[in-house]
Amino acid sequence: MFHNIKAYYYRMMPHLTQADWQVLEERLTIKTYKKGDCIVKQGEVCNYVYFINVGFLRFYKLIDGKDISTGFIGASEYVSSYDSFLKRQPAFENLEVLEDAELHCLSYDDMQFLYKHYPVYQMFGRVIAEQLFIWIVDRSNELLLLTPEQRYENIIKNEPELLQRVPQYMLASYIGVTPEHLSRIRKKMMTKSIDIYQ
Known part of the structure:
Protein backbone atom coordinates (compact mmCIF):
# COMPACT_ATOMS: atom_id res chain seq x y z
CA MET A 1 0.00 0.00 0.00
CA PHE A 2 2.80 2.44 0.91
CA HIS A 3 5.55 0.88 -1.21
CA ASN A 4 6.25 3.91 -3.42
CA ILE A 5 6.30 6.51 -0.66
CA LYS A 6 8.38 4.27 1.58
CA ALA A 7 10.93 3.80 -1.21
CA TYR A 8 10.94 7.58 -1.69
CA TYR A 9 11.75 8.23 1.97
CA TYR A 10 14.46 5.58 2.12
CA ARG A 11 16.02 6.93 -1.07
CA MET A 12 16.11 10.43 0.44
CA MET A 13 17.17 9.25 3.91
CA PRO A 14 18.89 5.83 3.82
CA HIS A 15 19.44 5.97 7.60
CA LEU A 16 15.66 6.05 8.30
CA THR A 17 14.79 3.33 10.80
CA GLN A 18 11.76 1.06 10.64
CA ALA A 19 10.45 2.69 13.83
CA ASP A 20 10.78 6.15 12.23
CA TRP A 21 8.92 4.95 9.16
CA GLN A 22 6.18 3.31 11.22
CA VAL A 23 5.31 6.52 13.05
CA LEU A 24 4.91 8.30 9.70
CA GLU A 25 2.89 5.49 8.15
CA GLU A 26 0.43 5.61 11.03
CA ARG A 27 -0.30 9.26 10.19
CA LEU A 28 -0.76 8.88 6.45
CA THR A 29 -4.21 8.71 4.91
CA ILE A 30 -5.04 7.63 1.38
CA LYS A 31 -7.42 9.58 -0.83
CA THR A 32 -8.46 9.02 -4.43
CA TYR A 33 -9.48 11.74 -6.86
CA LYS A 34 -10.97 11.81 -10.35
CA LYS A 35 -9.80 13.83 -13.32
CA GLY A 36 -11.05 17.39 -12.93
CA ASP A 37 -11.18 17.33 -9.12
CA CYS A 38 -9.71 20.37 -7.37
CA ILE A 39 -7.66 19.30 -4.34
CA VAL A 40 -6.62 22.80 -3.26
CA LYS A 41 -8.73 25.82 -4.14
CA GLN A 42 -7.53 29.38 -4.48
CA GLY A 43 -8.66 31.33 -1.41
CA GLU A 44 -8.80 28.30 0.91
CA VAL A 45 -6.17 27.14 3.40
CA CYS A 46 -4.24 24.04 2.33
CA ASN A 47 -4.13 21.56 5.23
CA TYR A 48 -2.11 18.71 3.70
CA VAL A 49 1.01 17.75 1.85
CA TYR A 50 0.40 15.03 -0.72
CA PHE A 51 2.58 12.26 -2.09
CA ILE A 52 1.37 11.28 -5.56
CA ASN A 53 1.23 7.50 -5.64
CA VAL A 54 -0.67 7.47 -8.93
CA GLY A 55 -1.80 10.34 -11.09
CA PHE A 56 -0.87 13.67 -12.64
CA LEU A 57 -1.69 17.13 -11.25
CA ARG A 58 -1.24 20.76 -12.16
CA PHE A 59 -1.10 24.08 -10.37
CA TYR A 60 -2.95 26.99 -11.90
CA LYS A 61 -4.04 30.50 -10.95
CA LEU A 62 -7.07 32.46 -12.04
CA ILE A 63 -5.95 35.99 -12.84
CA ASP A 64 -8.59 38.37 -14.20
CA GLY A 65 -10.56 35.33 -15.28
CA LYS A 66 -7.61 33.78 -17.12
CA ASP A 67 -6.45 30.24 -16.34
CA ILE A 68 -2.64 30.33 -15.91
CA SER A 69 -0.84 27.00 -15.46
CA THR A 70 2.16 27.31 -13.16
CA GLY A 71 3.35 23.73 -12.70
CA PHE A 72 2.76 20.05 -13.40
CA ILE A 73 3.55 17.19 -11.01
CA GLY A 74 3.50 13.44 -11.59
CA ALA A 75 3.77 10.23 -9.61
CA SER A 76 6.34 9.68 -6.86
CA GLU A 77 6.57 13.37 -6.01
CA TYR A 78 5.38 15.45 -3.06
CA VAL A 79 3.05 18.35 -3.74
CA SER A 80 1.18 21.00 -1.78
CA SER A 81 0.32 24.67 -1.87
CA TYR A 82 3.33 25.13 0.38
CA ASP A 83 2.98 28.80 1.22
CA SER A 84 -0.63 28.27 2.29
CA PHE A 85 0.22 25.05 4.14
CA LEU A 86 3.14 26.55 6.07
CA LYS A 87 1.68 30.01 6.78
CA ARG A 88 -1.88 28.75 7.38
CA GLN A 89 -3.18 31.38 4.97
CA PRO A 90 -5.46 31.15 1.91
CA ALA A 91 -3.82 29.62 -1.16
CA PHE A 92 -2.99 31.78 -4.17
CA GLU A 93 -3.37 28.84 -6.55
CA ASN A 94 -5.45 25.79 -7.37
CA LEU A 95 -4.25 22.18 -7.47
CA GLU A 96 -6.20 20.20 -10.07
CA VAL A 97 -6.20 16.51 -10.98
CA LEU A 98 -5.40 15.99 -14.68
CA GLU A 99 -5.36 12.18 -14.44
CA ASP A 100 -7.14 10.03 -11.85
CA ALA A 101 -4.99 10.09 -8.72
CA GLU A 102 -4.27 8.24 -5.52
CA LEU A 103 -2.56 10.44 -2.94
CA HIS A 104 -0.95 9.76 0.42
CA CYS A 105 -1.87 12.70 2.66
CA LEU A 106 -0.11 14.13 5.72
CA SER A 107 -1.85 16.86 7.70
CA TYR A 108 -0.24 20.03 9.01
CA ASP A 109 -0.70 18.94 12.64
CA ASP A 110 0.84 15.53 11.97
CA MET A 111 3.80 17.09 10.22
CA GLN A 112 4.39 19.41 13.17
CA PHE A 113 4.24 16.39 15.50
CA LEU A 114 6.88 14.59 13.43
CA TYR A 115 9.11 17.66 13.34
CA LYS A 116 8.87 18.06 17.11
CA HIS A 117 9.45 14.45 18.14
CA TYR A 118 11.52 12.93 15.30
CA PRO A 119 14.59 14.93 14.18
CA VAL A 120 14.97 12.77 11.09
CA TYR A 121 11.82 14.38 9.68
CA GLN A 122 13.21 17.85 10.28
CA MET A 123 16.09 16.80 8.01
CA PHE A 124 13.65 15.49 5.44
CA GLY A 125 11.66 18.73 5.57
CA ARG A 126 14.84 20.71 4.96
CA VAL A 127 15.72 18.61 1.91
CA ILE A 128 12.24 19.08 0.44
CA ALA A 129 12.41 22.84 1.14
CA GLU A 130 15.78 23.05 -0.61
CA GLN A 131 14.46 21.21 -3.66
CA LEU A 132 11.41 23.46 -3.79
CA PHE A 133 13.59 26.58 -3.51
CA ILE A 134 15.78 25.40 -6.41
CA TRP A 135 12.69 24.69 -8.54
CA ILE A 136 11.26 28.16 -7.82
CA VAL A 137 14.55 29.88 -8.69
CA ASP A 138 14.94 27.86 -11.89
CA ARG A 139 11.35 28.57 -12.90
CA SER A 140 11.71 32.30 -12.15
CA ASN A 141 14.92 32.51 -14.17
CA GLU A 142 13.27 30.67 -17.04
CA LEU A 143 10.37 33.13 -17.15
CA LEU A 144 12.64 36.16 -16.83
CA LEU A 145 15.55 35.18 -19.08
Missing part, protein backbone atom coordinates in the same frame (compact mmCIF):
# COMPACT_ATOMS: atom_id res chain seq x y z
CA LEU A 146 14.30 32.80 -21.75
CA THR A 147 12.13 33.44 -24.78
CA PRO A 148 8.89 31.45 -25.18
CA GLU A 149 10.64 29.40 -27.88
CA GLN A 150 13.44 28.53 -25.46
CA ARG A 151 10.92 27.60 -22.75
CA TYR A 152 9.17 25.27 -25.17
CA GLU A 153 12.51 23.73 -26.14
CA ASN A 154 13.17 23.13 -22.45
CA ILE A 155 9.89 21.24 -22.17
CA ILE A 156 10.85 19.06 -25.13
CA LYS A 157 14.26 18.40 -23.60
CA ASN A 158 13.43 18.08 -19.88
CA GLU A 159 9.69 17.36 -19.61
CA PRO A 160 8.65 15.69 -22.88
CA GLU A 161 5.80 13.82 -21.17
CA LEU A 162 3.95 17.15 -20.90
CA LEU A 163 3.49 17.17 -24.67
CA GLN A 164 1.30 14.06 -24.45
CA ARG A 165 -0.37 14.63 -21.08
CA VAL A 166 -1.20 18.34 -21.08
CA PRO A 167 -3.71 20.18 -23.34
CA GLN A 168 -2.14 22.80 -25.57
CA TYR A 169 -3.91 25.73 -23.89
CA MET A 170 -2.41 24.71 -20.54
CA LEU A 171 1.07 24.35 -22.05
CA ALA A 172 0.70 27.75 -23.68
CA SER A 173 -0.14 29.49 -20.40
CA TYR A 174 2.72 27.59 -18.71
CA ILE A 175 5.29 29.10 -21.06
CA GLY A 176 3.54 32.48 -21.03
CA VAL A 177 1.94 32.70 -24.48
CA THR A 178 -1.47 32.29 -26.10
CA PRO A 179 -2.44 28.95 -27.68
CA GLU A 180 -2.17 30.60 -31.10
CA HIS A 181 1.38 31.74 -30.35
CA LEU A 182 2.29 28.24 -29.19
CA SER A 183 0.96 26.82 -32.47
CA ARG A 184 3.25 29.21 -34.37
CA ILE A 185 6.22 28.18 -32.21
CA ARG A 186 5.53 24.50 -32.89
CA LYS A 187 5.18 25.07 -36.63
CA LYS A 188 8.40 27.07 -36.69
CA MET A 189 10.27 24.32 -34.83
CA MET A 190 8.85 21.64 -37.14
CA THR A 191 9.98 23.66 -40.16
CA LYS A 192 13.48 23.93 -38.68
CA SER A 193 13.58 20.17 -38.09
CA ILE A 194 12.53 19.48 -41.70
CA ASP A 195 15.17 21.91 -43.02
CA ILE A 196 17.88 20.18 -40.97
CA TYR A 197 17.10 16.75 -42.42
CA GLN A 198 16.79 17.92 -46.06
Whole structure:
Protein backbone atom coordinates (compact mmCIF):
# COMPACT_ATOMS: atom_id res chain seq x y z
CA MET A 1 0.00 0.00 0.00
CA PHE A 2 2.80 2.44 0.91
CA HIS A 3 5.55 0.88 -1.21
CA ASN A 4 6.25 3.91 -3.42
CA ILE A 5 6.30 6.51 -0.66
CA LYS A 6 8.38 4.27 1.58
CA ALA A 7 10.93 3.80 -1.21
CA TYR A 8 10.94 7.58 -1.69
CA TYR A 9 11.75 8.23 1.97
CA TYR A 10 14.46 5.58 2.12
CA ARG A 11 16.02 6.93 -1.07
CA MET A 12 16.11 10.43 0.44
CA MET A 13 17.17 9.25 3.91
CA PRO A 14 18.89 5.83 3.82
CA HIS A 15 19.44 5.97 7.60
CA LEU A 16 15.66 6.05 8.30
CA THR A 17 14.79 3.33 10.80
CA GLN A 18 11.76 1.06 10.64
CA ALA A 19 10.45 2.69 13.83
CA ASP A 20 10.78 6.15 12.23
CA TRP A 21 8.92 4.95 9.16
CA GLN A 22 6.18 3.31 11.22
CA VAL A 23 5.31 6.52 13.05
CA LEU A 24 4.91 8.30 9.70
CA GLU A 25 2.89 5.49 8.15
CA GLU A 26 0.43 5.61 11.03
CA ARG A 27 -0.30 9.26 10.19
CA LEU A 28 -0.76 8.88 6.45
CA THR A 29 -4.21 8.71 4.91
CA ILE A 30 -5.04 7.63 1.38
CA LYS A 31 -7.42 9.58 -0.83
CA THR A 32 -8.46 9.02 -4.43
CA TYR A 33 -9.48 11.74 -6.86
CA LYS A 34 -10.97 11.81 -10.35
CA LYS A 35 -9.80 13.83 -13.32
CA GLY A 36 -11.05 17.39 -12.93
CA ASP A 37 -11.18 17.33 -9.12
CA CYS A 38 -9.71 20.37 -7.37
CA ILE A 39 -7.66 19.30 -4.34
CA VAL A 40 -6.62 22.80 -3.26
CA LYS A 41 -8.73 25.82 -4.14
CA GLN A 42 -7.53 29.38 -4.48
CA GLY A 43 -8.66 31.33 -1.41
CA GLU A 44 -8.80 28.30 0.91
CA VAL A 45 -6.17 27.14 3.40
CA CYS A 46 -4.24 24.04 2.33
CA ASN A 47 -4.13 21.56 5.23
CA TYR A 48 -2.11 18.71 3.70
CA VAL A 49 1.01 17.75 1.85
CA TYR A 50 0.40 15.03 -0.72
CA PHE A 51 2.58 12.26 -2.09
CA ILE A 52 1.37 11.28 -5.56
CA ASN A 53 1.23 7.50 -5.64
CA VAL A 54 -0.67 7.47 -8.93
CA GLY A 55 -1.80 10.34 -11.09
CA PHE A 56 -0.87 13.67 -12.64
CA LEU A 57 -1.69 17.13 -11.25
CA ARG A 58 -1.24 20.76 -12.16
CA PHE A 59 -1.10 24.08 -10.37
CA TYR A 60 -2.95 26.99 -11.90
CA LYS A 61 -4.04 30.50 -10.95
CA LEU A 62 -7.07 32.46 -12.04
CA ILE A 63 -5.95 35.99 -12.84
CA ASP A 64 -8.59 38.37 -14.20
CA GLY A 65 -10.56 35.33 -15.28
CA LYS A 66 -7.61 33.78 -17.12
CA ASP A 67 -6.45 30.24 -16.34
CA ILE A 68 -2.64 30.33 -15.91
CA SER A 69 -0.84 27.00 -15.46
CA THR A 70 2.16 27.31 -13.16
CA GLY A 71 3.35 23.73 -12.70
CA PHE A 72 2.76 20.05 -13.40
CA ILE A 73 3.55 17.19 -11.01
CA GLY A 74 3.50 13.44 -11.59
CA ALA A 75 3.77 10.23 -9.61
CA SER A 76 6.34 9.68 -6.86
CA GLU A 77 6.57 13.37 -6.01
CA TYR A 78 5.38 15.45 -3.06
CA VAL A 79 3.05 18.35 -3.74
CA SER A 80 1.18 21.00 -1.78
CA SER A 81 0.32 24.67 -1.87
CA TYR A 82 3.33 25.13 0.38
CA ASP A 83 2.98 28.80 1.22
CA SER A 84 -0.63 28.27 2.29
CA PHE A 85 0.22 25.05 4.14
CA LEU A 86 3.14 26.55 6.07
CA LYS A 87 1.68 30.01 6.78
CA ARG A 88 -1.88 28.75 7.38
CA GLN A 89 -3.18 31.38 4.97
CA PRO A 90 -5.46 31.15 1.91
CA ALA A 91 -3.82 29.62 -1.16
CA PHE A 92 -2.99 31.78 -4.17
CA GLU A 93 -3.37 28.84 -6.55
CA ASN A 94 -5.45 25.79 -7.37
CA LEU A 95 -4.25 22.18 -7.47
CA GLU A 96 -6.20 20.20 -10.07
CA VAL A 97 -6.20 16.51 -10.98
CA LEU A 98 -5.40 15.99 -14.68
CA GLU A 99 -5.36 12.18 -14.44
CA ASP A 100 -7.14 10.03 -11.85
CA ALA A 101 -4.99 10.09 -8.72
CA GLU A 102 -4.27 8.24 -5.52
CA LEU A 103 -2.56 10.44 -2.94
CA HIS A 104 -0.95 9.76 0.42
CA CYS A 105 -1.87 12.70 2.66
CA LEU A 106 -0.11 14.13 5.72
CA SER A 107 -1.85 16.86 7.70
CA TYR A 108 -0.24 20.03 9.01
CA ASP A 109 -0.70 18.94 12.64
CA ASP A 110 0.84 15.53 11.97
CA MET A 111 3.80 17.09 10.22
CA GLN A 112 4.39 19.41 13.17
CA PHE A 113 4.24 16.39 15.50
CA LEU A 114 6.88 14.59 13.43
CA TYR A 115 9.11 17.66 13.34
CA LYS A 116 8.87 18.06 17.11
CA HIS A 117 9.45 14.45 18.14
CA TYR A 118 11.52 12.93 15.30
CA PRO A 119 14.59 14.93 14.18
CA VAL A 120 14.97 12.77 11.09
CA TYR A 121 11.82 14.38 9.68
CA GLN A 122 13.21 17.85 10.28
CA MET A 123 16.09 16.80 8.01
CA PHE A 124 13.65 15.49 5.44
CA GLY A 125 11.66 18.73 5.57
CA ARG A 126 14.84 20.71 4.96
CA VAL A 127 15.72 18.61 1.91
CA ILE A 128 12.24 19.08 0.44
CA ALA A 129 12.41 22.84 1.14
CA GLU A 130 15.78 23.05 -0.61
CA GLN A 131 14.46 21.21 -3.66
CA LEU A 132 11.41 23.46 -3.79
CA PHE A 133 13.59 26.58 -3.51
CA ILE A 134 15.78 25.40 -6.41
CA TRP A 135 12.69 24.69 -8.54
CA ILE A 136 11.26 28.16 -7.82
CA VAL A 137 14.55 29.88 -8.69
CA ASP A 138 14.94 27.86 -11.89
CA ARG A 139 11.35 28.57 -12.90
CA SER A 140 11.71 32.30 -12.15
CA ASN A 141 14.92 32.51 -14.17
CA GLU A 142 13.27 30.67 -17.04
CA LEU A 143 10.37 33.13 -17.15
CA LEU A 144 12.64 36.16 -16.83
CA LEU A 145 15.55 35.18 -19.08
CA LEU A 146 14.30 32.80 -21.75
CA THR A 147 12.13 33.44 -24.78
CA PRO A 148 8.89 31.45 -25.18
CA GLU A 149 10.64 29.40 -27.88
CA GLN A 150 13.44 28.53 -25.46
CA ARG A 151 10.92 27.60 -22.75
CA TYR A 152 9.17 25.27 -25.17
CA GLU A 153 12.51 23.73 -26.14
CA ASN A 154 13.17 23.13 -22.45
CA ILE A 155 9.89 21.24 -22.17
CA ILE A 156 10.85 19.06 -25.13
CA LYS A 157 14.26 18.40 -23.60
CA ASN A 158 13.43 18.08 -19.88
CA GLU A 159 9.69 17.36 -19.61
CA PRO A 160 8.65 15.69 -22.88
CA GLU A 161 5.80 13.82 -21.17
CA LEU A 162 3.95 17.15 -20.90
CA LEU A 163 3.49 17.17 -24.67
CA GLN A 164 1.30 14.06 -24.45
CA ARG A 165 -0.37 14.63 -21.08
CA VAL A 166 -1.20 18.34 -21.08
CA PRO A 167 -3.71 20.18 -23.34
CA GLN A 168 -2.14 22.80 -25.57
CA TYR A 169 -3.91 25.73 -23.89
CA MET A 170 -2.41 24.71 -20.54
CA LEU A 171 1.07 24.35 -22.05
CA ALA A 172 0.70 27.75 -23.68
CA SER A 173 -0.14 29.49 -20.40
CA TYR A 174 2.72 27.59 -18.71
CA ILE A 175 5.29 29.10 -21.06
CA GLY A 176 3.54 32.48 -21.03
CA VAL A 177 1.94 32.70 -24.48
CA THR A 178 -1.47 32.29 -26.10
CA PRO A 179 -2.44 28.95 -27.68
CA GLU A 180 -2.17 30.60 -31.10
CA HIS A 181 1.38 31.74 -30.35
CA LEU A 182 2.29 28.24 -29.19
CA SER A 183 0.96 26.82 -32.47
CA ARG A 184 3.25 29.21 -34.37
CA ILE A 185 6.22 28.18 -32.21
CA ARG A 186 5.53 24.50 -32.89
CA LYS A 187 5.18 25.07 -36.63
CA LYS A 188 8.40 27.07 -36.69
CA MET A 189 10.27 24.32 -34.83
CA MET A 190 8.85 21.64 -37.14
CA THR A 191 9.98 23.66 -40.16
CA LYS A 192 13.48 23.93 -38.68
CA SER A 193 13.58 20.17 -38.09
CA ILE A 194 12.53 19.48 -41.70
CA ASP A 195 15.17 21.91 -43.02
CA ILE A 196 17.88 20.18 -40.97
CA TYR A 197 17.10 16.75 -42.42
CA GLN A 198 16.79 17.92 -46.06
